[in-house]
Amino acid sequence: MNQRDALALKERERRFREHDQPYGAHAAATRSRWSNFIEMHSVVSGLRLAGNSRLIDIGGADGRLLDRVRACNATCTLIGTDFAVNPLRGLMEKPLNAAGVCADMCALPMRDGSVSHAAAVQVLQQIPGRALREQALRSVHAALAPRGRFVALVLNQVTWRTAVPNGKEGRLNANLHVYLYDQHDLREELTAAGFSVRSIVGVNNLPGRIADRLGLLGAWIDMAITAWIRPLSIRKGRYLRAVCTKN
Numbered sequence: 001m002n003q004r005d006a007l008a009l010k011e012r013e014r015r016f017r018e019h020d021q022p023y024g025a026h027a028a029a030t031r032s033r034w035s036n037f038i039e040m041h042s043v044v045s046g047l048r049l050a051g052n053s054r055l056i057d058i059g060g061a062d063g064r065l066l067d068r069v070r071a072c073n074a075t076c077t078l079i080g081t082d083f084a085v086n087p088l089r090g091l092m093e094k095p096l097n098a099a100g101v102c103a104d105m106c107a108l109p110m111r112d113g114s115v116s117h118a119a120a121v122q123v124l125q126q127i128p129g130r131a132l133r134e135q136a137l138r139s140v141h142a143a144l145a146p147r148g149r150f151v152a153l154v155l156n157q158v159t160w161r162t163a164v165p166n167g168k169e170g171r172l173n174a175n176l177h178v179y180l181y182d183q184h185d186l187r188e189e190l191t192a193a194g195f196s197v198r199s200i201v202g203v204n205n206l207p208g209r210i211a212d213r214l215g216l217l218g219a220w221i222d223m224a225i226t227a228w229i230r231p232l233s234i235r236k237g238r239y240l241r242a243v244c245t246k247n
Helices: 003-019 023-029 033-047 064-072 085-092 130-143 157-163 183-192 208-214 216-228 230-236
Strands: 054-058 077-082 098-102 115-121 144-155 169-171 177-179 195-203 239-246
Touching (some): 033 115, 033 144, 033 195, 064 077, 085 098, 130 144, 130 183, 144 183, 157 230, 183 239, 195 230, 208 216, 216 230
Parallel strands (some): 054 077, 054 115
Antiparallel strands (some): 169 177
C-alpha cells in the first residue's frame, strides 16, 4: 500500500471516530463480561505496573484498560489517548484520575523517555500500511524510558482470516480497515522499531459464549492456555499479545 492511500484510510477512520460520539461506550458494551476480563487481564499482567509507573494507553478512549489498571493500582499515573476528540469525552467523565490527550499514535506528543509503560489495545491493526505502523511503533519507542515496557494486543490472523476478503488486510466493515497479524510479522515490526520482544501469545482462546457460560472457571482455563500452552494459544486466540521492552 502506498503512503497516500494509507493516509487517506487513516483520515477516513478518524472522521468516523470523531462523529461517533458514543464510540467508547459502544466498544465496551459489545464485549461480554468475561471476555473483556480475560482480554484486559492479559494486558495488565504483561505490563507489570508498579506504584510509581506512568502508563500511556494509546487509543484507549473506551477506558476499558484504564478502568482495570485503576482497580488494581491506585497510585500510578494514567494517560489515555485517541486521535479523535469526541471519544475522549467519555473517558474524561470516568472517575479514573486520568489525563486525556488527543494524539495520533504515529506522532505521540510525549517527551522522549517520559513514560515507563505503554499499551496499544487493538490499535496497531487499524493503522494502514507497514510504513505507518512502523512509524507509530517508533513513536511509542521514543516515548518510553529505557527498559520501559510496551504491550500490544492485535487481531490474530489465524482466527480472523475470513473477516477480510484476502485474509490479511482490507476492510473489516464500511469504516474500518484492518491488518491481520501473525506472530512472525508482529515480531518483525516490533523489532524493526527497536523493541526487544519478550513474548507473543494468544489470548481469548475460548469462544466468548463459552467463556461467559463458564464464568470464572472459563477465565481460568483461558488464561491457563495462554500461560502454559502457548502454541495452542497462538492457534486459538482471537488476539495476539506481544510484550516488549525498550533496550
